[in-house]
Amino acid sequence: MAxxxxxxxxxxxxxxEDFEVDEIVALESQTIKHMIEDGCADNAIPLPNVTAxxxxxxxxxxxxxxxxxxxxxxxxxxxxxxxxxxxxxxKKWDEEFVKVDQTALFDLILAANYLDIKSLLELTCQxxxxxxxxxxxxxxxxxxxxxxxxxxxxxxxxxxxNQWAFE
Amino acid sequence: xxxxxxxxxxxxxxxxxxxxxCQILSSVPTKDAAIASLSSKxxxxxxxxxxxxxxxxxxxxxxxxxxxxxxxxxxxxxxxVDNVLHxxxxxxxxxFRLGFGGDLKIWLFHHHHWSRxxxxxxxxxxxxxxxxxWISFPLSRCGVREIxxxxxxxxxxxxxxxxxxCETLEVLKLDTNLELELVSSLPSFRLxxxxxxxxxxxxxxxxxxxxxxxxxxxLLEELDMDCWWEYGKSVTISSPSLQKLVLSMNRDxxxxxxxxxxxxxxxxxxxxxxxxxxxxxxxxxxxxxxVQASLNVYCDSGTPEECFRSILNLVKAVCNVQHxxxxxxxxxxxxxxxLINQLPTFHNLxxxxxxxxFSSEWDTVVFEFLMRSPILxxxxxxxxINAWHVIRPDREYHRMISESEPWVSxxxxxxxxxxxxVIKQYRRTKREVELVRFLLENAPALxxxxxxxxxxxxxxxxxxTLKKLPMASSTCSIKVQ
Numbered sequence: 001m002a003x004x005x006x007x008x009x010x011x012x013x014x015x016x017e018d019f020e021v022d023e024i025v026a027l028e029s030q031t032i033k034h035m036i037e038d039g040c041a042d043n044a045i046p047l048p049n050v051t052a053x054x055x056x057x058x059x060x061x062x063x064x065x066x067x068x069x070x071x072x073x074x075x076x077x078x079x080x081x082x083x084x085x086x087x088x089x090x091k092k093w094d095e096e097f098v099k100v101d102q103t104a105l106f107d108l109i110l111a112a113n114y115l116d117i118k119s120l121l122e123l124t125c126q127x128x129x130x131x132x133x134x135x136x137x138x139x140x141x142x143x144x145x146x147x148x149x150x151x152x153x154x155x156x157x158x159x160x161x162n163q164w165a166f167e
Numbered sequence: 168x169x170x171x172x173x174x175x176x177x178x179x180x181x182x183x184x185x186x187x188x189c190q191i192l193s194s195v196p197t198k199d200a201a202i203a204s205l206s207s208k209x210x211x212x213x214x215x216x217x218x219x220x221x222x223x224x225x226x227x228x229x230x231x232x233x234x235x236x237x238x239x240x241x242x243x244x245x246x247x248v249d250n251v252l253h254x255x256x257x258x259x260x261x262x263f264r265l266g267f268g269g270d271l272k273i274w275l276f277h278h279h280h281w282s283r284x285x286x287x288x289x290x291x292x293x294x295x296x297x298x299x300x301w302i303s304f305p306l307s308r309c310g311v312r313e314i315x316x317x318x319x320x321x322x323x324x325x326x327x328x329x330x331x332x333c334e335t336l337e338v339l340k341l342d343t344n345l346e347l348e349l350v351s352s353l354p355s356f357r358l359x360x361x362x363x364x365x366x367x368x369x370x371x372x373x374x375x376x377x378x379x380x381x382x383x384x385x386l387l388e389e390l391d392m393d394c395w396w397e398y399g400k401s402v403t404i405s406s407p408s409l410q411k412l413v414l415s416m417n418r419d420x421x422x423x424x425x426x427x428x429x430x431x432x433x434x435x436x437x438x439x440x441x442x443x444x445x446x447x448x449x450x451x452x453x454x455x456x457x458v459q460a461s462l463n464v465y466c467d468s469g470t471p472e473e474c475f476r477s478i479l480n481l482v483k484a485v486c487n488v489q490h491x492x493x494x495x496x497x498x499x500x501x502x503x504x505x506l507i508n509q510l511p512t513f514h515n516l517x518x519x520x521x522x523x524x525f526s527s528e529w530d531t532v533v534f535e536f537l538m539r540s541p542i543l544x545x546x547x548x549x550x551x552i553n554a555w556h557v558i559r560p561d562r563e564y565h566r567m568i569s570e571s572e573p574w575v576s577x578x579x580x581x582x583x584x585x586x587x588x589v590i591k592q593y594r595r596t597k598r599e600v601e602l603v604r605f606l607l608e609n610a611p612a613l614x615x616x617x618x619x620x621x622x623x624x625x626x627x628x629x630x631x632t633l634k635k636l637p638m639a640s641s642t643c644s645i646k647v648q
Contacts, residue, residue, distance in 0.1 A: 106179035113187060125187065128180070129194035137205045144180040146206040158205055161250055164224075164243035165201040 009036070010044035011059075017052035018044060021059055028062035030116035049114045054107045057100075061120050064093060098127040102144075181209050185216070189257075193219035197251060215256040220305075222248050223317075224267035241267070241291045252304050261312050263305035267291065268319030268344075290344075295324035298345075302327050312360075313338040318345060319368070325349045331380070332357040342367035351376050356383040365391040371399075378403040393417070399445075405432035415442040431484075439485060445469075449477055451484035456515075460485040461492040465525075466500055475503040479510075486511040490518040494550075498533070499526035510535050518545040523553040537581055544586045546606070551592025551621075552599045581609035591619045593647075595629050604636045613640040618647045 007023040009032070026032045026045075035045055047055065068090050098105065105124060112121040131143055141148060150158070159166055180188065192200040192213060197220050204214035224244045244267060268290045298320065305311040306329045314336060326345040330336075331353060337360050351372050361384040371377060371394050381387060381404055389411040390404065399418035412433060427447040433439075436454045442463040462481055466474035478500045485491065491513070493501075498521060519540060523529040537543065588606055593599060607613065618633065620626050630647035 102179060106183070109183065109187060113184070121190070125191045126194050129191050132191070132195050132203045133199050135199070135202065137202055140203045141206045144206070145176060145178040146181055146210065147178065148206065149208050150205070150211075155205065158211065162201045162205075162247055164240070164247035165198045167240065167243065 011055060012044040012046045013050055013052040013055045014048050015052050017055075019052075019055060019059055021063075022066075025059065025062045025066050028066065028117055029058075030118075032115065047115070050111045051107070054104070054111045057097075057104070057108060058111050058115065058117070058120065061097060062117065064097075065090070065119065094123055098123060181207060185213055188213045189216045189218060193217045193261075196221045196223055198223070198247075201247075201251070215254050217255065218257055218259055219262040219264075220251065220255070220260065221262070221264040222251075222266065223264065238291070245293070245297075248301060252301065258308060259310050260305050260308035261310060262315075263311060263313070264315040265301060266315075266317035268317070290319045290321040292321045298324065299327050303329055306330070306333055310335050312336065313340075315340040316343055318343040320344065328353050334359055336361055338363040340365040340367075341369060343369060346370065347372055347376065356380055358384045360386060362386055363389040363391075365389075367391075367393045368395075370395045370397060372397050374398050374401045375403070378405065381406050381409075390414075393442075399427075401428045401430075403430040403432075405430070407433075407435060409433045409436055411438040412436055413438075413440040415440075416445070418445065441481065447477060448473075449480050451480055453484050454487065457485050457488040459490040459492075460488045461494065462497050463492075463494040464500070465496045471500075471503060474500045475505065479506075483509075483511055486513055487515050488513070489515050490520075491516060492520040492522075494520075494522040496525035498523055498529040501532045502526055502528050506532065506535055510539060512539045512541070513543075514541070516540040516543055518547070519543055520547040520549055522550045523548065524550050526553065527555055529553060534581075540582075542584050543582060544584055545589070546582070546585060546587070547589040547591075549589070549591050551594070552590060552596075552602055554594065554596035554598040582606070582613075583610075584612055585610040586612060586614045587617070588613065588615070589617045589619075593618045593620045593624060593629060595620075595624055595632070600632060600636075603633055607636050607638045607640070607643070609639065610643075611639040613638070613643040616643060616645045618645070620647065 008020050009023050009026040011019045011021060011026065011032070013019065023036075027036070032045060050058070068086065072086055098108075100108070105127060109121065109124045109128070112124055132140060135143070140146065148155075180191075183191075188210070192203060192210075195203070197217065200214060200217060204210045222244075224241070248265075298318070302316065302318075305314055306327075311333065312335060314330060314333075315338070317340075323344045323346055325348050326341070326343065328349045330339065330341075331350050332355075334357050336358055339358075339361060340363070342365075347369060356379070358380075364380070364384065364387060366377075374396070377392070381390065384406070385408065387406055387408055390406075390409060391411070391413040393413070393415040394417065396402070396416060396418040399416055402416075404412070404414075412431070416429075427445060429443075429447045429449040429451075431449065432452045434452050434455055437456070437458045439454070439457060439460040440463075441461070444465045444467050462478065464478060466477070469477070478497055482493075482501075513536070519536060521529070521533055521536075523533070526532070537546075585606075588603075588610070590599070590603070603616070603618075607616070616633070618626075618629065620629055626647040630645065633645055633647065
């Protein structure tokens with residue numbers, strides 16, 4: 001729906017691609033919000049830490065969340081039937097959104113951190129966290145390509161201290 | 168999600184800034200974080216800065232009598248928790264969760280009797296000083312927002328009162344057999360940010376404790392209580408901010424006293440669930456826009472009139488609700504001559520559930536409700552339809568009801584918006600079939616009738632009978648399972 005005040009902001013990725021977005025979508029990022037408030041946003045806002053590929057995903061996320069917030073009826077709290085249904089739908093969308101490969105996921109984490117988008121950061125971190133649950137140490141190392149720099153004695157000592165966790 | 172972590176050949180995790188690794192490790196149970204932290208020295212170093220600690224040894228039941236190795240396991244759990252708390256360097260802690268000691272519900276039911284199954288002996292033992300040190304740990308760090316304790320010990324001591332003066336707390340969940348004496352005797356509570364309060368299993372030593380707590384929580388949105396009340400004779404809950412109230416009253420019903428009073432003043436409540444076995448005088452402020460209400464009551468004492476007024480009061484207070492469940496012996500209690508004059512109209516009611524099993528003459532009550540629910544869309548009988556008559560065994564109810572005013576003039580108009588009917592525990596009795604016949608005749612907009620048979624009933628045969636019944640709706644499908 002066209003709105004009367006749809007100011008546009010231009011975001012420039014690290015690889016020099018321009019993205020035009022509604023200001024309200026850009027404001028999901030606290031970092032961008034501060035830049036706008038400080039008057040640095042007359043031309044394009046440069047985001048040297050975010051590639052075009054990642055930036056377009058971030059924008060997709062922010063757009064969806066802004067859209068859903070806008071269509072929520074004024075009196076719907078999280079405990080009304082309508083409110084819960086809307087939240088469930090958004091949750092499902094978020095779940096699909098983070099089904100990306102590891103490289104893209106970590107890029108999203110770093111972007112969400114740099115752009116200070118709290119909900120996206122929580123979502124992406126939880127997605128990585130879910131990959132840690134119910135695994136052995138070897139499985140964690142394998143999944144994330146972590147090099148073991150413990151000596152066998154050091155490793156054994158830590159295991160012993162945390163025996164309950166390894167049962 | 169595991170499946171999304173497709174093959175990648177560099178260690179992106181370790182190269183994240185420390186605080187992000189910490190955030191990730193803080194999003195899993197501490198047990199998993201400990202395992203992951205063993206993968207490298209870098210991961211190990213971030214383990215000390217976790218901002219969420221989640222220790223959960225459940226659902227182990229410690230029946231130490233039968234399982235000596237579980238006692239050893241608890242020692243390992245104790246060592247683990249002690250070590251992690253000792254090593255924790257994070258000045259900031261946002262969430263603290265601690266769970267051990269098995270399921271107390273079995274013990275609680277037999278409050279005044281020793282259960283032959285799990286009893287006190289089954290819970291682990293921990294020195295009071297050690298346990299208090301664990302519980303107080305989150306209070307010693309900055310900014311804790313959520314504390315969730317599920318603690319059942321063999322010899323319960325007293326819950327540290329500091330939990331109730333923690334100003335940053337937003338969520339407090341307690342499921343414990345520790346005692347509330349020290350909390351009860353606090354001169355004041357300081358919980359200005361508390362939004363969610365959950366109290367399970369705890370014994371409430373004084374009736375005014377909960378009321379006092381609630382009035383000290385100006386932002387409280389959710390109160391969930393499934394506790395044992397030492398008295399439970401005069402309970403007041405007053406909160407303009409409360410959105411959700413789950414109240415399961417457990418008290419010794421030998422305390423049969425006519426002065427019992429339940430006072431609920433929560434005008435903005437959206438979700439109300441009430442479970443009780445005592446008829447009490449209640450004063451309930453009308454809720455402006457409740458979404459869902461469930462009344463699960465049995466009246467163990469009081470005259471039929473007292474019980475009736477008690478339940479009717481609750482029904483009146485939630486009459487603006489969208490989804491109403493009347494369970495246990497609500498229908499039996501409401502089957503009282505004054506119902507016709509007193510029952511309000513349910514202008515917003517879309518979904519109605521009835522438990523008919525404790526009432527033999529539930530028909531009248533059901534129909535009085537249907538008459539007053541003009542926009543009803545879903546009607547459910549989750550516990551089946553009671554086929555037993557006591558007073559009029561030879562009368563088919565639909566004749567009894569539908570051949571007298573005002574039913575006759577309302578024929579085919581009783582449920583103009585009814586779209587869905589669900590009947591469970593179906594046994595193919597005459598009374599059930601008559602109910603279905605009546606509903607089919609009176610629901611011109613019906614889209615689906617779902618019938619779920621009891622195990623020993625053949626769905627195909629049941630379906631045949633039901634499909635022969637005349638239907639006012641041309642678009643209705645009948646499914647029998």
